Amino acid sequence: MLAHFTPLGxxxxxxxFFAVWSVWIYTSWITDSLDPERTPDPGDAVRSxxxxxxxxxxxxxxxxxxxLAFALAFVGMQVGRSVFTVASIQV
Numbered sequence: 231m232l233a234h235f236t237p238l239g240x241x242x243x244x245x246x247f248f249a250v251w252s253v254w255i256y257t258s259w260i261t262d263s264l265d266p267e268r269t270p271d272p273g274d275a276v277r278s279x280x281x282x283x284x285x286x287x288x289x290x291x292x293x294x295x296x297x298l299a300f301a302l303a304f305v306g307m308q309v310g311r312s313v314f315t316v317a318s319i320q321v
Contacts, residue, residue: 242293249300250285253307260315281306 234242281303288300 246289246292246300249304250289253282253285253304253311257307257311260311264318281310 233239284299285303285307288296288303290296292300
């Protein structure tokens with residue numbers, strides 16, 4: 231945001247912030263709410279976030295050349311966590 235201190239830069243920063251925040255908060259929430267004795271492998275929740283480095287390194291250019299990488303990593307993390315959640319609940 232410091233490099234693009236404009237209304238558009240503020241909006242872009244807010245979008246990226248809430249995207250990263252939603253991945254973090256929902257992953258924390260689901261892993262905290264599961265029973266570790268019944269969960270098949272709690273490490274699967276962490277492994278579903280292996281796209282985190284791609285997400286974080288894409289942030290500086292997320293509205294330029296790295297937008298697709300950011301979006302695919304974001305969607306992959308959301309879907310991966312959802313698949314883990316469904317698998318864990320059905321055990």
